[in-house]
Amino acid sequence: MKTLDQIAAELQGYDPNALPADAVDEFLSRLVEPVVQTERVGLFDALDRVLAADLIAPLSVPPHDNSAMDGFAFAGSQLQAGQALALRVVGTAYAGAAWQGELGPGQCVKIMTGAVMPAGLDTVVPLELTRIEGEFIQIPADALRAGDNRRLLGEDLMAGQPALLAGSRIGPAALGLIASLGLAEVTVWRRPKVAFFSTGDEILSLGQPPREGAVYDSNRYTLFGLLKRLGVELIDLGAVPDRADSLEAAFRQAASMADAVITSGGVSVGEADHTKAVMRQLGDMAFWRIAMRPGRPMAVGRLQQAGRSALLFGLPGNPVAVMVTFLAFVRPALLRLMGASQTQPLxxxxxxxxxxxxxxxxxxxxxxxxxxxxxxxxxxxxxxxxxxxxxxxxxxxxxxxxxxxxxxxxxxxxxxxxxxxxxxx
CATH class of the missing domain: 2.40.340.10 (MoeA, C-terminal, domain IV)
Incomplete structure (x- = not known):
């Protein structure tokens, strides 16, 4: 594990007092390592989790040639350019069961969407393109080509191929894809634990009476919302007053429980508080002045506690700056911690x-x-x-x-x- 000084030495022109936003992304990509523990979860618990290994299809989807729509299935070799085609209907193929009859030349089968294509048939004419005359259907000239309206075996996915790649974040469509393969569980990376708290003597928690010079803590609630949407495991440590003993206790508790710690407030240059001093005391830290607006001050590093290490992101105190620095830098870093291959927003x-x-x-x-x-x-x-x-x-x-x-x-x-x-x- 590289120290922050070693990472900084790898970045050309690194200047913590005037750090371009792109350099922040590069620094954090080298600082953050994905979690290494995995677990098996059911599909109803897999949404927004990150796959820990390639998911190999155990079967083909679809598992057989089937009709893409309601209509009539027949052998496309009977189509002739510029000529209409009359076919006799000799049966009906329903979805969920293969049709067992036999067909001869000039015959077809009425077929439903999703039904298995009978042997030897490769084309489906949609119901609305035909004219029905007793036991016969009339197909207009040049209405379709051989092979139309048939979904091929494995057209979506062939057995033995990767269905989803490691690092994929499982969304609703991926849940459906996994279910279509008959899989009830998947292997995902462990959900990272993220502790967060606000700092400052001016911070009021909800329920406390107003007082002069104080403001209610909004940052904790915006961070809660941002982290909840991201899908990490949350540890809310509340608001911590600007006292060295209180801050040290909060940081030690957070580092002993979490993979990452996020604070708001107390990281600006010239701040008359103890936050930065306690950060330095407990970990390997860097304090930045980022060339950006809003959100210039930011602290990053690792906290050491009880033989384990936790990432630390110290965000500014202003509410919008908290959200912007989180979205620009912390969210991609946490996605990397989660094991996701795609971390930057579109x-x-x-x-x-x-x-x-x-x-x-x-x-x-x-x-x-x-x-x-x-x-x-x-x-x-x-x-x-x-x-x-x-x-x-x-x-x-x-x-x-x-x-x-x-x-x-x-x-x-x-x-x-x-x-x-x-x-x-």
């Missing part, structure tokens, strides 16, 4: 509905509202005030507008990158 491009002021030399995340124009293209506008304490604007937003490190001012109509909240938070 970015999309939209046209800006307004001009935005931006200084080159820092990455900015503005709260935005994305929408579709009349022609179907994606556009975005700011939610307004971008102060790092304006949590209301974060609640109104449906995306973050990411303005890159080297980017300058944005004009109306310019393309900008978005991190859409749908699927992210």
């Amino acid at each position: 970015r999309v491009t939209a046209r800006s509905e307004q001009a935005m002021r931006k200084k080159p030399g820092r990455t900015e995340f503005q709260r935005g509202i994305a929408s579709r124009t009349a022609d179907g293209s994606l556009q975005v506008r700011s939610t307004g005030s971008q102060g790092s304490g304006v949590l209301r604007s974060m609640a109104e937003a449906n995306c973050l507008i990411r303005l890159d490190h080297g980017q300058g001012n944005v004009a109306i109509g310019d393309p900008v990158e978005l991190l859409l909240f749908d699927g992210l938070i």
